[in-house]
Amino acid sequence: MAPAPIRWIFDELPPSGARRGGQAAEHAFGHQLGSFVREVCQNANDQALGAAQIAFELVELEGESLAAFFEAVHWPALRDHLAGAGQTPTPSGRRLAEFLSELETSDRLLALRIEDRGTVGLTGDEDGEGSHFRALCKDTLFSVKQSDSAGGSYGLGKSVLWSFSGLSTVLFSSQLSEDPKGRRSPRLIGRAELPYHEVNGEGFTGPGWFGRAVELDGDRRRAESVWSKQAQRLAQRLALERSEAAGTSVLVLGFREPAAEQQLQPAELTAKLREHAAQWFWPAMQPDQRGLEIQVGGAPVDAADLPELAPFVDCWRRRDHAKPTLERAGDVARVPVAIELPRPRVGGKRIRGTVDLIVRLADDDEPHARTLACFRGAGMVVAYRDLAGMSGLRPFHAILACGRGRDPSDPTHEDLAIERFLRDAEPPGHDSWHATPAVKDMWTRGYGQVFSRLWDGVGAALRELLAPVAAAGVQGPERLRKRFALGRTGRSASKGPSAFHFREFQAQLDGDIWRFAGTIEPDLGARPWRATLCLHHVGEDGAPVGELAIATLHTEPELPVDLHGGNAEVEVPLGVLSLAVTGSAEPTRTELLGAELGLRVFGELQEPPP
Numbered sequence: 001m002a003p004a005p006i007r008w009i010f011d012e013l014p015p016s017g018a019r020r021g022g023q024a025a026e027h028a029f030g031h032q033l034g035s036f037v038r039e040v041c042q043n044a045n046d047q048a049l050g051a052a053q054i055a056f057e058l059v060e061l062e063g064e065s066l067a068a069f070f071e072a073v074h075w076p077a078l079r080d081h082l083a084g085a086g087q088t089p090t091p092s093g094r095r096l097a098e099f100l101s102e103l104e105t106s107d108r109l110l111a112l113r114i115e116d117r118g119t120v121g122l123t124g125d126e127d128g129e130g131s132h133f134r135a136l137c138k139d140t141l142f143s144v145k146q147s148d149s150a151g152g153s154y155g156l157g158k159s160v161l162w163s164f165s166g167l168s169t170v171l172f173s174s175q176l177s178e179d180p181k182g183r184r185s186p187r188l189i190g191r192a193e194l195p196y197h198e199v200n201g202e203g204f205t206g207p208g209w210f211g212r213a214v215e216l217d218g219d220r221r222r223a224e225s226v227w228s229k230q231a232q233r234l235a236q237r238l239a240l241e242r243s244e245a246a247g248t249s250v251l252v253l254g255f256r257e258p259a260a261e262q263q264l265q266p267a268e269l270t271a272k273l274r275e276h277a278a279q280w281f282w283p284a285m286q287p288d289q290r291g292l293e294i295q296v297g298g299a300p301v302d303a304a305d306l307p308e309l310a311p312f313v314d315c316w317r318r319r320d321h322a323k324p325t326l327e328r329a330g331d332v333a334r335v336p337v338a339i340e341l342p343r344p345r346v347g348g349k350r351i352r353g354t355v356d357l358i359v360r361l362a363d364d365d366e367p368h369a370r371t372l373a374c375f376r377g378a379g380m381v382v383a384y385r386d387l388a389g390m391s392g393l394r395p396f397h398a399i400l401a402c403g404r405g406r407d408p409s410d411p412t413h414e415d416l417a418i419e420r421f422l423r424d425a426e427p428p429g430h431d432s433w434h435a436t437p438a439v440k441d442m443w444t445r446g447y448g449q450v451f452s453r454l455w456d457g458v459g460a461a462l463r464e465l466l467a468p469v470a471a472a473g474v475q476g477p478e479r480l481r482k483r484f485a486l487g488r489t490g491r492s493a494s495k496g497p498s499a500f501h502f503r504e505f506q507a508q509l510d511g512d513i514w515r516f517a518g519t520i521e522p523d524l525g526a527r528p529w530r531a532t533l534c535l536h537h538v539g540e541d542g543a544p545v546g547e548l549a550i551a552t553l554h555t556e557p558e559l560p561v562d563l564h565g566g567n568a569e570v571e572v573p574l575g576v577l578s579l580a581v582t583g584s585a586e587p588t589r590t591e592l593l594g595a596e597l598g599l600r601v602f603g604e605l606q607e608p609p610p
Contacts, residue, residue, distance in 0.1 A: 003212070003230055008077045008192070009223040010208030019196035020206045031163065031259035033269075035429065037276040039160045040250075041294065042380055042430065044116035045284055047132070049177060049246065051291030053117040056273050057298070058255070058266045059239050062108040069109070072237035073171070073190070074210070081208060082167060084197035092168070092195045099166035099254055110266065112164075112255035117245040122174035122187055126224050133225070136248075137172060137189055137209075162193040166254030169193075171210070173231065173240040174248040188231040188240070189223070270297040278303040282313055283401075284379025289408050292379065308367040311397040315360035319399075326361040326394070326465055333465050334358045337400075337457040341421050342446035351421075353414030355402040355454070357461050362395040369395040372458070374433070376422045377404025377411075383432050390459065391507035391516075392538055392598040393466040400458060421450070456503060463505075467598075507597045514548065514585040514597050521578050528606040533568045535585050537595040545595055553583035 013019070044054050061069050079100075086097030103109060124131025126138075136158055161170045171190040179185055190210030197204055211223035226234060235241050235249075242249045256263050264272065274296040282303035284290040294301040303309040315332055322334035336354035343350050362369045370393070372385040387398075403419030404411045411419070424438040425447075439447050505518040520531050535548040549566030557576060562569040566586075572579055585597075 005213050006074070006211060006226060006230075006234070007213050007223065008074055008081065008190075008208050008210050009213060009221060010081055010192075010194075010204040011206070013196070013203035013205055017203075019203075031257070033257050033272050034276045034280065036160045036164050036257075037273060038280050038380065038430070039158070040114055041277060041281050041284075041292075042378065043136075043158065044114075044119055044247075045281075045290060045292055045378065045380070047116070047119040047121075048290065048292070049118055049120060051293065052119050052247075053293040053295070054277075055113075055115045055117075055295040055298075056270075056277070057113045057115070057296075058269060059111040059113050059251070060108070060266060061111065061239075062106075066107065066109055068237065069239065072234060078167075078169065078192065078208075078210075080199050081192065081194060081197060081204065082169075084199045084204070085168075085194040085206070086197075088195045088197050090195050093197075095166075095258075096168060096194070099256075103166070103254065109253065110255050111239065112252045113239060113249060114252070115242055115247065115249040117243070117247040119177075119247040121176040121185070121246045121248055122172065123176050123178060123180075125180070133174075133187070133189075137191055159193075161250060161252055162191075163258055164255060165252045166256050167192070169253045171238055171240060171251040171253070172248060173235040173238075173242060175242060175244055175246050177246040184228040185244075186227075186231045186235060186242070188226040188235055188238075273297075274299075274301055275306070277301050278306055278309055280381050281379065282309055283316065283373075283375045283381060283405065286313075286316060286379075289405070290379040311360055311362060311366055311368070312373050312399060315358050315397055315399055316401075318360075319356070319358045322358070326359065326396075329361050329363045331361045332358065335461050335465070337454065337461055339402075339418060339450065339454050339457075341417060341443070341450060343444045344417075344420075345442055345444055348417070351414055351417040353412070353418050354406075355400055355418065356406045357458055358399040358401065359462065359465050360397045361466075362397050364395050366395065366397070369397065372398040372400055374400040374402070375405050376402045377408065377419050379405065380430070382422075382426065382430060387462070389506050389508075390462065391505065391596055393462060396462070396466055398462065421447075425451075459503070460501075502599075502601050505599060507599070509588070509593070509597075512587045512590075512593060513551075514588060515583070516585075516597065516599060517580070517582040518599070518601075519578055519580050520601060520603065522603065522605070528574045529572045530604045530606060531570045531572060531579065532602045532604075533570075533581065533583070534566070534600045534602070536598045536600070537588075537592050538598040539595055544598060546589075546592060548588065548597070549586040551584050551586045553581060556580040556582075 041054055044052055082096055082100055086093055086100055120132055122133040122136060124133045126134065128134065162168045169190065169192040171188070173186050173188045175185045176187060188211070192208045194206045194208065196206055209223035211226050213221060214224045215221050238251065240249045240251055277294045277296060278301050281292060281294065284292040285294065285301070285303060304313045318332045319334050322332045324333065326333050335357050337357050339353055339355055341351040370386070370388045370390070372387055373381050374383050374385065375381050403415050403422055406415055421439070421443065422433055424442050425433045425436055427436060433451060435448050501521045503519045503521065505516070507514055507516040514535070522529050533550060533553065535550055536544040537546045537548055539545040547566055550563060550568045553561045553563065553568040555561065555570055556579070559570055559572065568583065570579065
């Protein structure tokens with residue numbers, strides 16, 4: 001029996017006549033190269049059987065090699081649909097028309113091949129539930145990733161493959177970890193994700209597939225997977241030949257950065273792919289994390305070789321040899337930060353756990369100083385938080401390892417719950433943590449306060465570790481030392497617990513004028529209290545180098561402020577549990593413009609009225 005012919009088959013317009021102008025999913029992600037690398041590596045990492053391997057390789061086709069490729073991919077049929085889609089008056093249609101014109105003028109096509117090994121592969125039926133094949137190659141907004149530590153959860157990440165293809169066309173070849181009965185790997189299929197278009201007067205919804213033409217009931221037909229030797233021969237012609245290791249190879253046709261004003265040359269693209277892979281996946285690449293291996297252009301990626309990432313890698317690798325205090329550049333400290341979760345809607349109870357804050361003291365000239373890298377069990381950096389606004393602290397690099405990411409080899413029950421919560425708290429781009437519809441659906445009230453309290457805890461821990469220690473005799477007026485000293489930027493200046501907390505200190509130099517703000521909170525609310533604020537300059541070694549007079553201070557609620565001797569004093573009546581302050585300093589002397597600003601706040605509890 002002769003094998004079924006291989007061809008492109010596009011879905012016809014449905015009886016409703018409803019049309020699509022393009023992919024709605026592509027608007028859920030940024031159009032920068034970093035977004036592409038994040039989603040592609042994350043998808044492969046989520047399907048890992050153990051330690052996965054991912055390789056990026058640019059493929060340049062022109063002249064005879066392009067002609068041979070076009071013959072294998074049945075270009076005339078695909079081109080008819082691309083040209084039809086290019087006539088659609090939508091942004092997707094216009095972009096397709098422009099790219100097709102450039103391709104035919106240059107007779108050159110750049111493709112990106114992504115090959116993962118040590119992964120599940122495109123297992124599952126053409127139409128089966130829980131099918132990895134169907135989820136990647138057919139479905140939209142479906143995900144079969146059930147693990148709480150998976151990086152993806154929305155079924156949207158795969159859309160970047162088509163968004164970064166100038167032809168909106170992607171080819172797949174997969175070596176399955178387990179072949180279905182009666183089939184043998186490899187498995188091959190292609191998909192074009194086009195807007196509504198017409199070819200020879202016939203309307204098509206948009207998407208089309210490249211594979212074996214299969215006739216269905218009711219005079220319907222579709223393209224299904226090509227298997228075994230036929231798929232192997234076709235993969236060789238389509239630059240998709242791969243080893244027998246389980247995994248999937250993807251070819252993005254006409255690879256380019258959608259929002260770039262000018263497209264990078266292949267060598268520049270390779271360098272950028274390498275940079276982004278290291279930037280977002282250095283945690284997953286650690287042997288005691290996921291053990292992920294990434295190659296770009298045939299060379300392995302090692303984040304420790306990149307100056308901007310080496311401090312974070314060093315911080316992680318030395319976390320088990322942390323010190324209680326940070327004294328010299330390169331010292332590492334590790335402290336737990338409390339996090340409390342609301343009760344899940346289905347079963348369970350409120351969770352009180354911790355995440356690990358790992359801090360490395362830096363030199364001033366190290367890149368990305370005062371930055372916090374946040375990740376969970378997937379091993380992808382969710383976000384880098386710029387903490388340069390925490391003035392008065394010594395330079396540092398910090399990591400917030402959460403959920404399964406805290407102790408990958410032995411997560412606690414609390415770690416697993418935190419992992420689930422943070423996964424729900426990520427938007428489709430998985431690039432931040434905040435309240436999302438998934439959090440609202442899965443967790444009871446109280447989830448909105450989780451992150452404000454977490455970031456407060458992180459800030460307090462950083463101040464405790466990094467606030468400069470003043471030299472003896474430079475602590476302000478003697479009459480203030482016996483009160484409750486909060487310390488610079490809110491750090492307690494005494495070894496015992498403080499009756500006050502100073503939060504959210506921010507300072508900015510405007511010309512030669514320092515402007516600052518923060519919030520003072522007493523632990524005991526049934527007493528009136530007094531707060532005295534003192535400013536000083538901080539040198540490179542963290543020590544005060546001179547006092548700085550306060551020029552203005554305003555409070556919320558509005559209270560009288562006494563400015564004397566360069567300090568500001570506020571009498572706070574009974575019942576005020578939080579005092580927000582904003583102020584400015586006298587002009588800074590020219591020789592001190594390079595110094596940072598430190599703030600000392602002294603609180604004094606008063607006797608309650610009779």
